[in-house]
Amino acid sequence: MNRRSFGVGAAACMLCGCAGSAPRSTASGSRLPDDLRPTRNAAYDTWVRGFRARAEDRGFSRSLIDEAFRGTGYLPGVVARDRNQVEFRRTLEDYLAIAVSDERVSRGRTAFARHASTLASIEATYSVDAHIVCAIWGLESFYGDRQGSVPVVSATSTLAFDGRRGAFFERQLLAALDILRSGDITADRLTGSWAGAMGHTQFIPTSYQEFAVDFTGDGRRDIWSEDPSDALASAAAYLARNGWTTGVRWGSEIVSGDAPGRVIQPQAGGPKFAVTRNFDTIKRYNNSDSYAIGVGHLADRIAGRPPLQTPFPPDAFGMTKDDRVALQEGLTRAGFDTGGADGVIGPNSRAAIEGYQARIGVPVTGDPSIALLRSLN
Structure with a gap:
């Protein structure tokens, strides 16, 4: 296990x-x-x-x-x-909207810069990419804020x-x-x-x-401390002992043409990824393709690489992420707070949709739609 x-x-x-x-x-x-x-x-x-x-x-x-x-x-x-x-299953698009949000990327770059010396020492000790370690930290506890x-x-x-x-x-x-x-x-x-x-x-x-x-050498393995050194080193040790290969990336998005190695496409019509053995090592941390892609892509974004280039297809309701963001923004303006506008239609957004549907006298389903978006504009 x-x-x-x-x-x-x-x-x-x-x-x-x-x-x-x-x-x-x-x-x-x-x-x-x-x-x-x-x-x-x-x-x-x-x-x-x-x-x-x-x-x-x-x-x-x-x-x-x-x-x-x-x-x-x-x-x-x-x-x-x-x-x-x-x-419980999210689409890869929804998962990445949360896992690699602009805020998580920005916070990750700040955290990486603040702990650059420690992360460099951890990479030198365990031969695990420091950006991957930082990305795991970001996904697991939002850089220590949500332990x-x-x-x-x-x-x-x-x-x-x-x-x-x-x-x-x-x-x-x-x-x-x-x-x-x-x-x-x-x-x-x-x-x-x-x-x-x-x-x-x-x-x-x-x-x-x-x-x-005990990376700090104080005699305790303190993964809870305000100083994250022991925790980050422990994550690197975990990956190292589970097969991390030095100098090999987790994978990458396939932007054009074919790619060597194993290719996966977790969401039909969405991006394809060429993945390596280190992708599988990340999955030892959490046995999910979405998680491993989330860690890898967040690490890339923290390191300054660009967002994914391939758009995701419209969802089952015929809406793109931009449509869903616009719907959330419109609902919030109308007095039905969605808890943010990230394009992920979760419980808060569904409750807001239900409230708005009741107000305008249409069947209350909680489902997003282009018609609802248009009614808000």
Whole structure:
């Protein structure tokens, strides 16, 4: 199992900037919504008692276990999110509109410049392209801004108790205890996404155990720190140990003619890409063609390369991205806020469409259309 195949939905959550805040106070003072705050659950409490005994049998001290579980508990929102992950699919165009947005590119260039010396040292140490490392950082946590602050013990114990992937998440919970025992982090800072992915580069606990490194030399592998050095180096170490080939690009868009090697076209009628073995190595981080293209293309844009040249075809509603952006802008002007104008018709845009359709007296479907766009102009 690769680092993120346990929960692609968690990656989508982070990509969209939906990472939660903590149910108990954190360094930033952030808080979770109610469904991600501990709730009394007698069956969960019984499960935890059994787990504590199993953890003691594995050599974890009672005091460590007490500290790990202090202030934690059953999180109903974690179970709901886990069960609602099923087969969510964006088109590549929509995915890249978020993953390689103008803001993410601009922020990436700023972050790369700020940490240029560290990234150069990481590239020299692990022989992994520094722009790829920076792009992973950008997709996983928006350059550290959206790491998630759900207590990892709460998240993993809730999912282990729930049982859908109980054995897997019990391993993550045991690994979390091992992280605490190592002294790399304190229990109050052991936080991450609702599914237990942690830090700037969103490692699950078992991947942290295997790949995290102390690049700063302070004796701790701190992937949560304001200083991202350990996290970025850990991502590079992960790629290096999973087959990264020095000096080989991830791939490139095919602009004209044929290209050597393997060619993929994830969206019919859209761009084609010639990809290399390093494309597959990126997929070890998240087993998705869209993710690997997102990382590769974001890395290229951070490095100053141009946007994709091949346009995507109109969507199922006959609308291009420019049409969808214009629709979102028109809806917002009309008083129906879409939460931004990126051309991605998500829940906010659909709610805005429904509100506008109700106002003008047409069937309320939430679907975009050229007719709606024209009515707004």
